[in-house]
Amino acid sequence: MKVRLQHNSKQRKIFRVAGISMAIIVLGMIAPRIISTVATTAMTPIHVVNHWFENSSSIVPTFLRDRRMLQSQIKDLEQRLTISERSTLTQARLVEENDRLRRLLGATKEERVVAAVIARPNELPYDLLQIDQGTDHGVEIGAPVFIGKDMVIGLIVHATPKYSFAELITTPGFKASAFIAGANVVVSMEGMGGGVARVRVPQGVPLSIGDLVYLPSVEPGVFGSVSYIENLPTQPEQYGYISPDTALSSIYWVSVGKQSQLARSPEEIDAKTRTLVEQSLSFINNKSPSTTTDDGGSESFE
């Protein structure tokens, strides 16, 4: 009986407290301004502590703030790492797929010679490199010079048995056909000197900074990317300036292709073909049997 009375009293207390609280809440809803003022006054110490925690340069709040900042940075970096790992995987898959497709098409990987750069601009005229491999190692004039796997930077212009000179694509007067990836156009590229080459593109072609520039005659021939565009509306053409992504001073190793890329003019090719035909015909003339005519003369086949 006593326990029941105690229980009932407890219940009554609970409901009394709940009722008073509800009454205060209702009063607060009727006069919110009063309760807000009271609450703001009551919260002042907490607000001050909070302000100290957020803005103070004391050791404890600074430590806690730094910790929070570092935690968010770690989270951000972890996310970036995950994305980067996925990108690397995608890149590896694409390289493998590219190799497989190239094998299916019968394209074989070109053999290359690795060479160290033994002299560069400052010691040599600008846009010229000296490498420590020559004709003894299979380097020939006109062979393309690469940085890394696929970035072509120039051609061999002079080769001795022990060393060679490579002329960079950016040499003044150097001309080549180039393919601009973003704009999807083939244009002529000319060296400007000082490590810069230039492409001329008609107005209206969407040329943009960062577009990759390929040399189709050299496989695989990425040269660099468009780093600056000169576009004046009064000019019929716009100019894209290209510089290799790697600085000349930081080039230490290069690889040299074994297949010469020297372009011949149609006249040169025609003259060479004519010479070869003449040589083969004269060889036939020398070997062909002579026929004796009735009047005792001799006649050769032409």
Add this chain to the structure above:
Amino acid sequence: MNTFLAVLLYSGIGFSIMHNWLLFAGLCISIFSIRHGAIMLIPLAIVLDGYYGNYYSLPYVSLLAVVWYIVIEQIRPRIFDLDMIRS
């Protein structure tokens, strides 16, 4: 010591709600309610609602605190009874 812990927990509840650390706030509220009862949470909730201006719309923290008080006061005696049986 007990009072000190109670004050610490009580401050922790207010501070964590203000910083929106809801998991920590939930943990502190549970411990405080079981050890010291939930009646003291009602004034805190009323003050918080007033501070954030919830009385202009709906003082949901205060209402939640009242409901929480009723629930906890129903549960607490049973938890203590179980403790007594165990000991």
